[in-house]
Amino acid sequence: MHTTWQETLGLRWPVAQAALGGGISTADLAIAVSAAGGLGTIGLMPETEFAAEIARASRELDGKPFAANLLMPLLRRGHVRACVEHRVPVVSVFFGHDPAMVRQLKDAGCYVIYQVGDEAEADRVLGDGADALIVQGCEAGGHVRSTQRLANLLPRIRRRHSNVPVLAAGGIFDAASARRARELGADGVAAGTRFLLTPESHAHDDYKQALLDASETLLTDLFGLGWNAPHRVAPNAATRRWCRADARAPRWLAGLNTLFEGPSRLLPLSAAASLIRWEQPGLPLFGPFPFSRQMPAGRGDVAPLYAGECVAQIADIRPAADVVRELGTAFAGPAAGTGDGPAAP
Numbered sequence: 001m002h003t004t005w006q007e008t009l010g011l012r013w014p015v016a017q018a019a020l021g022g023g024i025s026t027a028d029l030a031i032a033v034s035a036a037g038g039l040g041t042i043g044l045m046p047e048t049e050f051a052a053e054i055a056r057a058s059r060e061l062d063g064k065p066f067a068a069n070l071l072m073p074l075l076r077r078g079h080v081r082a083c084v085e086h087r088v089p090v091v092s093v094f095f096g097h098d099p100a101m102v103r104q105l106k107d108a109g110c111y112v113i114y115q116v117g118d119e120a121e122a123d124r125v126l127g128d129g130a131d132a133l134i135v136q137g138c139e140a141g142g143h144v145r146s147t148q149r150l151a152n153l154l155p156r157i158r159r160r161h162s163n164v165p166v167l168a169a170g171g172i173f174d175a176a177s178a179r180r181a182r183e184l185g186a187d188g189v190a191a192g193t194r195f196l197l198t199p200e201s202h203a204h205d206d207y208k209q210a211l212l213d214a215s216e217t218l219l220t221d222l223f224g225l226g227w228n229a230p231h232r233v234a235p236n237a238a239t240r241r242w243c244r245a246d247a248r249a250p251r252w253l254a255g256l257n258t259l260f261e262g263p264s265r266l267l268p269l270s271a272a273a274s275l276i277r278w279e280q281p282g283l284p285l286f287g288p289f290p291f292s293r294q295m296p297a298g299r300g301d302v303a304p305l306y307a308g309e310c311v312a313q314i315a316d317i318r319p320a321a322d323v324v325r326e327l328g329t330a331f332a333g334p335a336a337g338t339g340d341g342p343a344a345p
Contacts, residue, residue, distance in 0.1 A: 005132055005165035005187055009065045009090065009111060012037025013328025014188030015178075016113075016134070016167060017195045017320070019043040019069030019092055020142075020306075022273065023292040024196060024203050027057040029320060032200040034066045036321035038328065041067040041092060046270035047078030054086045065089040067113070072096025073227045073261075074288075076269055084108040092134070095143060095229065099128040106131075115169065115190075117145025122157050126164060133157065134190045137170030141193045141308035143231045143288070144219060146170075151184060158185030173310040178330035189327055193308040198320040206300045207291040208317060210234055214305075215312050218247040223304035224257035225287040226264030226272060232308060237281040237301035253284050279303070 006014040017033040019025060021043035030040030034057075042053045050068070057066050067090035068083050080101055083091050091105050094115040105112055106129055114125035115134040122133055135157050137150025146153060150170040158166055165188070168181035173194040181189050196203050197211060214234040220243055221230055233239065242249060249257070264272050273289045279302040291303035 006039075009039065011039055011065060013324055014167075014331050015039065015324050015327045016067070016092075016188065016190040017041050017324075018134075018142075018169060018190045018192035019067075019071070019094070020192060020196055020201065020203070020290075021045065021069065021071055021074070022288075022290040023049070023294055024201055024290055026202050027053040027060070028202065029195065029198065029200040030057050030066045031060050032198070032320035033195065033324055034061050034064045036324040038324040039065060039067055039090060040320075041069055041090075043069050044071040044074055044079065044269075046268065046273065047076055047082065050079055051082035051086070054082055054088060058086055058088075067092050069094065070101075072098070073229070073265075074269060074272075080104065083110060093125075093130075095145060097124065097128065102129045113167070115145065116157075118148070118153065119157055119160055121145070122161060126161065132165035132167065133161070134167045134169050135186075137168075138219070139232075139309040140170035141217070141232045141311070142306040143227075143229055150181070154181070154184045154186060171308060171310045172327065173308075173314055175326050175330045177310065178327045182331055188331065191323070191327060192306075193311050194314060194318075194323050194327075195320060196307075197314055197317050198323060199317060200320045202293040204291045204293050204295055204297075204300070206297055207303075207305060210236070210300055210305050211307050211311050212315065212317075214307060217307050217309055217311060218243065220247045220249065221254055221257070222249040222284070223286040223288050224249065224254065225285055226257070226260050227288045228254060228257040228261060231288070231304060231306065234305040234307045234311060236303075236305055238284070238286055241281050242284050249284070256285075 015038035019041045025043040033040030068088045091110045113132045114130040138146045167188045168186035169190040172189045172191040
């Protein structure tokens with residue numbers, strides 16, 4: 001009998017909540033998703049808070065699996081230490097490589113899922129020891145590793161790594177989009193924007209409303225101070241003021257963002273995140289930290305409003321458990337064009 005990845009982890013549904021960093025996906029969201037039978041994920045935040053949220057999720061879930069995310073450009077030693085010391089069941093990794101870190105996590109008993117943006121990166125992380133892949137299409141929100149749409153990329157990685165669990169990310173927000181991902185060959189889905197728009201997410205209410213009002217997104221590099229990489233956001237005052245016609249930042253600003261990458265990694269993550277207090281639409285020094293519940297109102301003009309293209313099709317705030325069940329049911333019957341499929345739990 002074939003054992004699916006979710007059965008290996010003890011999940012009811014093959015649904016992962018994508019990591020929403022900067023204090024957006026705390027233990028509240030991760031617990032709600034995992035309690036509903038999916039895989040909740042604690043996003044990256046300053047080390048002390050990260051460890052505390054992991055401890056709370058572990059305590060309240062009482063053996064149910066959850067994940068913690070290691071976002072490589074913002075990683076500090078304390079993040080890895082928290083995952084190892086608390087023996088987090090699943091660790092998701094994104095936007096960078098460290099084979100020694102992967103070995104350390106696996107030695108601690110962690111199941112390692114790597115989010116990748118192309119075939120070469122999939123080959124590399126599996127060689128490093130990753131247990132599963134999240135294949136990200138360029139329609140995804142937040143930082144974007146891929147230059148290809150999910151429908152083009154996922155089948156190629158599926159064929160290349162037929163025996164590895166592959167989850168789909170980018171444009172997953174309802175049962176129909178989850179079914180399409182399954183038909184492309186996905187063993188499960190990872191959703192971000194849809195889980196951000198839940199009561200359990202710690203995105204600021206103004207951020208959530210901005211996404212509910214959004215009809216488009218931009219792939220830009222504007223919010224790149226300290227991490228100059230492409231990211232998909234909903235428009236705000238900063239993008240309207242500074243983005244060029246192609247949605248990119250002015251070249252001089254992109255250079256400044258890159259220049260600050262090295263020094264920013266010497267700062268405690270809490271200090272780097274606090275720089276948002278000095279941001280304003282007329283001063284283009286915009287960092288990657290999102291508009292969380294902990295920030296004062298009005299920061300939506302200058303903070304990145306991360307969102308995937310699917311945001312234009314989401315019109316409500318919905319409990320995380322409902323999202324898990326809706327996405328999960330797409331995997332409950334036979335896949336299109338096959339005579340079999342995982343049985344409904």
